Amino acid sequence: MLFTSSSLSQFVASAHGQGLKIFFALYFTNTTQGIPSSIYSDGEDGISLDMSTLPIATQTTLFDQLSSAFTGKTAITTTDPSLPLKPNLLVVETYAPGDEQYIHPGMIAGVEVVATSSRQGYEQQLQYALTNSDGVMVFDYAGLVKSGY
DSSP states (O other), rough: OOSOOOHHHHEEEEEHHHTTTOEEEEEOOTOOOOGGGGGGGSSSSSSEEETTTTTTHEEEEEHHHHHHOOEEEEEEEEETTTTTTTOOOOOOOOOOOTGGOOOTSSEEEEEEEOOOSSSHHHHHHHHHHHHHSSEEEOOOOHHHHTOOO
């Protein structure tokens, strides 16, 4: 965990104070990682599992654990637009060349600054995703700041 439960609760209070919903994103890189159940009571609106590099059996186990123990909304961030798991929200990483074909209503698109070569390219990708999907997940906020966007 990058943040304490107290910090996470403060993030939630701040987001809700501004009328925003907040999802905690959990990034999994190996099959031994689990969901920290301590975050279930921090007040977030949802939890997003980012686990594309894991085998589908492990993804299924993690999603089933989350779905059975957490009462908020569930989301999955994936590189596979045909993922068989059915969260409340599916966030598809659509920033690689050719991935625009997967952006459509009913999904959330993903944009990332490192997948573009200029600010104009990034803004075009972001605008396309906003126009043609049900929302956008912006990856790598630190990368945006570093690039001056």
